[in-house]
Amino acid sequence: MDFFTGIRPLLFSYVLINGILITLQTKEEVLLDMKATGGELGWLTWPLDQGDKLGWEVVQRTLNGSQFYTYSVCNVGEREQDNWLRTTFIQRRPSASRVFVELQFIVRDCNSFDGTSLTCKETFNLFTSESDADVGTTFRKGQFKKVATIAPDEITSKNELRINTETRVVENLSRKGFYLAFQDIGACIALLSVRVYYKTCPATVKSLASFPETVAGGENQALREVNGVCVDNAISEELPRIYCTVDGEWVVPVGQCQCKPGYEEVKDVCQECQAGFFKAATSSDKCEPCPANTQRQDSGALFCPCMYGFYRAPTDPPTGPCSGLPSAPRDLVATTTSAGKLLLTWSPPEDTGGRNDITYSIECQRCEGTACQPCGEKIRYEPASTGLTDTKVSVSELDAHLNYTFTVEAHSGVSLFMSDAEPRANKPPSTSALTTSLLYTDPPxxxxxxxxxxxxxxxxxxxxxxxxxxxxxxxxxxxxxxxxxxxxxxxxxxxxxxxxxxxxxxxxxxxxxxxxxxxxxxxxxxxxxxxxxxxxxxTLLGEQSNSTAIIIAAVGGATMLFIVAMVLFVRRRKRNSHTRQGAEDTYFSSSEQLKPLKTYVDPHTYEDPNTAVLKFATEIHPSHITKQKVIGAGEFGEVYRGILKVPGRKEVAVAIKTLKPGYTEKQRQDFLSEASIMGQFSHQNIIRLEGVVTKCKDFFKHAMIVTEYMENGALDRYLRDHDGEFASFQLVGMLRGIAAGMKYLSDMSYVHRDLAARNILVNNTLECKVSDFGLSRVLEDDPEGTYTTSGGKIPIRWTAPEAIAYRKFTSASDVWSFGIVMWEVMAFGERPYWDMSNHEVMKAINEAFRLPAPMDCPSAVYQLMLQCWLQDRSKRPRFGDIVNLLDKLLRSPDSLKTIADFDPRVSIRLPSTSGSDGSPFRSVSEWLESIKMSQYSENFTCAGVVTMDQVLQMKNEDIKNIGVRLPGHLKRIAYSILGLKDQTSTLSVFAV
The missing domain is CATH 2.60.40.10 (Immunoglobulins)
Structure with a gap:
């Protein structure tokens, strides 16, 4: 049946109008473009010989002198149709593991055909097959993997043409190339365009760092880290890096480059400072004009030297102005205040030289006749004789009838010093002085x-x-x-x-x-x-005796003694009565004992969530926060490292979570609810909340949560970066800190529900702290790591069975998760259950499978893991028991020397498919990637170990000789080789 019956004019009009529609979008590299090819495509149709039946056929049209081809099939009247159309071999770039297939097609409405509605279809299928070489005309359906069933959004009738455009993603491509195939099972289809492309992040300059064009990652690498290079005349303290997303966008630049001294940033390059401007240090600041009293320099100046007669003190910044010398003090007056004491007063210099650090010193000389000498240490000055900031001083211990000469000198920061950049001949005089002389006469x-x-x-x-x-x-x-x-x-x-x-x-x-x-x-x-x-x-009374006076005096004295005694007696009784403690005193003295234990309060129970934030979190003024650089990104916004400087407190490094602009009120409440939770906790192993910023929205455009800064980041990544570098004793110490934090949360009746190594942060002293209390946000981040139930999403690999089945989250389910964290720590950040799917994990756990002991894991630690993974939650240990056991192990390091049994066939996952040579892996690089040791690929290649047969012959000494030095990496590779020698498949071990 002819597909184009009745709609050929419509289709040809579409070709005329849209023939020049093909324009390459930015960030896309095209591997195949059916329209752009122009000539005959040479695609393969199958089956080759169908007799009278028609399969896929090519339709040729001419547009503006060029040939235009489409493929169509329309056997709607025949039963059991199976028509295939395969493209030519499509070469793949090595790093492009994820490609997009964009289809433009027309599907005829089955109702527009008479009597064929029972056999007519309105869909077709898209398949793919990978290969390392072009197989020519060889075609086997079994080699193809289905990608998707393609259904039209709009169906074409006899008189109305409806063009459909669909895009599908082909993931996990690893071989040199691939084919696409289209299967028709009884539809009437015209395939107008097929375009295959992959996305890239284009070459760019960010923060003065140049980054090359990078192929976007796939599902296994959502963010691809790319290293950059600083532009000319720029440097960076750390290697500049950026991440390329699967959508071909650059995000989260790290390690900002800054222009060198004498250069400033101008449109992504570093240019020299203009004449008359300077820049003294490496920074992102602009060049500054030369300050007052300095000489104008040529372009690229690092500083501006002082003009003649002007100076800088050693404490003055090289970016500051230069200043002159102060003139002498004025109006020196000496005033006698008492015996041996004078008060000297004066007025400040008329010219301070442009400085505000004026100080004064006093010199004294004493003269007898014509001989004068320094006054010496006998003279006392109040407050001092040097370093005076006030214009007066008191002088004491003066001798009478001597001539004294006092000299007051004015100093500034440049009076006694000059900048190293000044010529020595320009050194200024040290003082400007005012002198007075007087004859001091001490009043009798x-x-x-x-x-x-x-x-x-x-x-x-x-x-x-x-x-x-x-x-x-x-x-x-x-x-x-x-x-x-x-x-x-x-x-x-x-x-x-x-x-x-x-x-x-x-x-x-x-x-x-x-x-x-x-x-x-x-x-x-x-x-x-x-x-x-x-x-x-x-005067005397003459002959009169003094006896009467004596008697009167004695009586008066006795009376006074009696009165004093009575007063003391009354005061003592009054004091004793006050020291007796009443019943209410006893009550108040023990108020700490009567205080109830602190219990966690769910902020979602508040009718207004903002009330919870105000109750449990401290509001920080935005001016007290300085953001330095981006260290991560989340659903709500970016995460920065920064500085918190509150008046009266020492400045501290902090992490700043931001709420991106354009948020909804619900997003804001969800964002701040984590702060309402964290603000209730105070423990050395719980991340500390410094405060929140919820006000001044017009200034910052978003809310912020400010926490203490943990230098080493997430525990899982930190352990992977330092694989094999820590002894068991250190790892157990980390676990003890996590357990102590969880005991604190459990005592407060708080259930974490998402305890995992990714949610534990590590500081520069290797102290571990529990973090991430925003469960709903965390669980939405990783769809592959969660399993959807009627109540939301939960992380399967870390969650207890009863929480998966019945959503019963308790401290006992947190204990199960802690057991998984123990395994992650002892395995140096290995992914729990490796590459098993969520379905396989749940099935294995229900069949009583438990994770095996990691390499070199102490037996006592692994036994504690198994206790945490007991099916009956009532029999699992409590966090208090876990802390006590880990303390006992740390007090007895010998107890960590007994190592649990290790099975490399289970602990190192092997693929279930074999290569062409019968080995479990097709190449050495593929094997190394499977055991997370791909960083040693070049070592193996340089050593001539290029086949898996050579790998299987290697011994421990051979592995050392090619450059594998870390003990943990050496054991991982050695155990993997041991597992490769055993042909037992890992899947049979799990019986999944």
Missing amino acids: KITTMRLVERSSTSLSLSWDVSPRPRVQHRPIRYELTYCKKDDNLDVTTFIVLKQEKNFAQINDLAPGTAYLFRVQAFSSDGSAGGSSMEEQFE
């Missing part, structure tokens, strides 16, 4: 006053003065003041006597009367010295 001071003689009407007094005058023609005058002591009078009359002698006799006094005396000295210049203490002296 009365030191003592004594009664020399008395009578009923007179009193004779004398007193001492200090210091004594050194020059006789400079006398001291004294002023004696006295009055009668009488408390009953409101008005007191003072009598003043002035004289030049230090004694006096006062007559005409009243008998038996007390008088108050005070003496003050004056120097020759009229300055007053310190007054004496006020003294009281009394």
Whole structure:
């Protein structure tokens, strides 16, 4: 039956309009293009001879002078159709393991044919077959693997042409090339275009690093890591890397390149700084203009030297301005404040040289006659004689009647030093000074006053003065003041006597009367010295006895003693009554014991999730966070390494999870719920939450979760990168930390549900911390690692049987997961159950299979794993028991020397298919890749070991000689060779 009956004009119109439709998209490399070929394709049809039946046939048309070919088949009236169309051999690039097949086709509506609806089909099948060479016209259906059944979205009727476009993915290609085949089982089809291509990440420059064009990864390598090279005049502390996604996009650049000193970034290149600009260090900063008082330099300058007469201090940055010297201080004044003490004050320099680090120093000289010398250590300065920032200083311990010279010097950061870049002749003078001289005369001071003689009407007094005058023609005058002591009078009359002698006799006094005396000295210049203490002296009563006064004094003293004793007694009783403790005191003193144990609170129980975030997490101001570089990417956004600097606290390194712009409110709540969970935990083996950023959205455009930074990243990757480098004792120590963290969570009634080595983080001291408390997000990340049930997705390889079957997640199911983590740690990050499918894993566990002991695993550790994997969850150990057992093993290292039995046939998975030579592997590189040792492929090739027969003859010494040094890698390769010698298939061991 002719497919084109009734629709040929429509099809030809489509060809005319769309004949130039073929344009290569970016990031795509085409391996086959049916339209672009133009000439006859030479595709193979099968069966070759069908008699009267028609199979696939080529239809030729002419478009703009060029031949245009399509393939069609239309045997809708015949039963049991099996028509094949095979392409020519398609060469594959070695790294392109994943290709896309884009089809353009027309399918005729079965209802448009009369009487053929029972046998007519409206679908066809796409197949593929790999080969290392072109097999020519040889065709065997058994060599082909089905890729997909192709069904049209729109069906063509007699009068309306409907073109369908479908794209299918062919995964896991590994041989030199492949064929595509199309099987018709009774449809009416026209195949208009077949285009086969693979995606690449194009050559690019990111963060000043150049990355080559890279073929996008496949399902087994979703992110392909690519190393880059810094552009000219740029360097990087670490090797720049980036990841190529399966969609041909570059993501998560790591290791930013920065322009060298004297260069700045301009459109992905590093250009020299312009004349008059400079850049002193390797950084991403722009060149800066030369600062004040510096010389303009040519292009590419690293710094700008100071102009003549200007300097930089050693502590000044080379990027800062240069400054001049300060002028001298002004208005120096000396003021006598007391005996032997002066106050020096002055004004700041009029010109500070452009600096604010002005300090002052004081120099002192003392002169007697014409001889002058430094004042020495006797003189005291308050607060100091050097390094003064205030414009005053107190000077004490001065001697009277000496000439003193004080010099105040102004200093700045450039006064005593100059930059190494300055010529030596430009060295500045050290100080700018202001000097004052004065004759210091210490005012006299009365030191003592004594009664020399008395009578009923007179009193004779004398007193001492200090210091004594050194020059006789400079006398001291004294002023004696006295009055009668009488408390009953409101008005007191003072009598003043002035004289030049230090004694006096006062007559005409009243008998038996007390008088108050005070003496003050004056120097020759009229300055007053310190007054004496006020003294009281009394005249005699003549013949009267003093017995009455004595008795009165004794009675008064006894009365005072009695009053003091009573006051002390009352105070002591009052103090004793306060020290007695009441019942309420006992209650409050034991409040810590009465405090209830802390229990985990599910943030999803809050009607408003934002309330939970505010309750359990600290809000951090965005200005306290500095993001440095991307270290990962997740569903919600990128993860950065950064610095948290809170005022009053030391800055710390942190990890910053971000919420990408354009999020929904539900995504924001799911994102922040992890912080609400983490904020409730405080344990050294649980990742610490520093806080969250939920405000200032307009500034940051997203929320953030800030946690402590773990330098070594995820435990599984870290162990794979350091395979064989740690002893069993160190690995058990890591497990002990994880178990302690899980015991803490279990005690708080928290069930993790996703405990795995990928969710354990390691810091630079190898301390392990449990992390990743956002279960829904984690489980959606890896569809291949999960099994969908009615309640969501769960990670099969780490999940207990009852949690898989009934979704019963408890601390006991976390213990099962901890057993898998133990196996991962002892196997240095090996994937649990290797390449078994999820179905195979579940079937094996239900048939009582358990993971075998890893290489060199202590028997006691493996026995603990088996206890964690008991089918009956009630019999599994608790985390407290696990911590105690691991502590016991660590205290007795000899208990780790007994190694569990190791079966390489089970522990190292071997493929179930054989190569052409009967060996389990077709090549040495394929074998090394299967045991995760592909980094040694070049070692084997250089040593001439290029066939599997040569591999099977190798001994331990041979493996060492080709460059395998790490003990763990040496054992892995040796055990694999041992397993290869046994032809027993791994699948039979598992009986899956």
